[in-house]
Amino acid sequence: TPATDGMVVHTETPAVNEVRRLAVDLLLADHPVDCLTCRKNQQCELQKVAAYLGITERRFPHTNREFPVDTSNPFFDLDRNYCILCAKCVRTCDEVTGVGAIDLAYRGYPAKVATFGDKSLIESICKSCGECVVRCPVAALIPKDTRQPTREVKTTCPYCGVGCQMYLGIKDEQVIRVRGDRDNEVNLGRLCVKGRYGATEFVHHPERLTNPLIRQNGEFTETTWDEALDEVAAKLSHYQPDEVAIISSAK
Structure with a gap:
């Protein structure tokens, strides 16, 4: 009708x-x-x-x-x-x-x-x-992992320069699930395979760097951010501006 x-x-x-x-x-x-x-x-x-x-x-x-x-x-x-x-x-x-x-x-x-x-x-x-x-x-x-998170933390996907917004589902202080933010105009809740399933892999990976490293006596040792930035500034001070090039990621 x-x-x-x-x-x-x-x-x-x-x-x-x-x-x-x-x-x-x-x-x-x-x-x-x-x-x-x-x-x-x-x-x-x-x-x-x-x-x-x-x-x-x-x-x-x-x-x-x-x-x-x-x-x-x-x-x-x-x-x-x-x-x-x-x-x-x-x-x-x-x-x-x-x-x-x-x-x-x-x-x-x-x-x-x-x-x-x-x-x-x-x-x-x-x-x-x-x-x-x-x-x-x-x-x-x-x-495959159907555990339910007990709390969520909003963040930005770290993989590329699009800047998709997402929520990390956390249980027992581990990221177990990721969902997109449907209210965000960038991705409208949508995520790619890296954003949806990649965060749960690398965040808790045993080889993930969580502190800056400085090479001392041929080996990398953990240090603080202040010491690492001071080290970088000291080394850059020996060069002229046109002798320095910086490469960064899309983020």
Whole structure:
């Protein structure tokens, strides 16, 4: 029915909710019911909708369709057994990132999210940015590390000169998760693979430098920032301005 001026639309009536219940019941008939052990428990949108509609048990027989889990990606898994074919991941990959690594393949009951040629994610053109994972409403696309942070710290991604804003999720004084700042105009919440998954790797790497080093007797030794800057200033004082060149990163 085309919308017209003055039209009144009721979105919360017994008839409307019954249609919603039927749609969710059909999804649950083809969905694992292991909420207590599911990695998306308490964060699953299907779980929240079912609770909102008062659905506490299956109305239709459970189907026995099983898909192998694609664990080839180093950062997240693709478990099609949880997929509800909402196509959010497909649209994100196409319209947000412009990669188009995945699409809906086949028709009817065999339909599923797949890469070109139905290959594994690691064999596809997937950039591992994780934007599809962020938008997946269920546990079909899920990070390998599903621990929940206890606090967040806002910062700027250190990898390139774009300046993407992000939140570091911290638990037990370790960075375990990264999410983009959707309110920031630079990246609008989007992150690349380095920003989303790289920070958790290098921040706690045992070889990461956390203090400046000065070479003494042929070996590097830790020092303070004041001593390091004084050392640099002293060495530069022996040169003329046109004898000095400085190279810096994009940051």
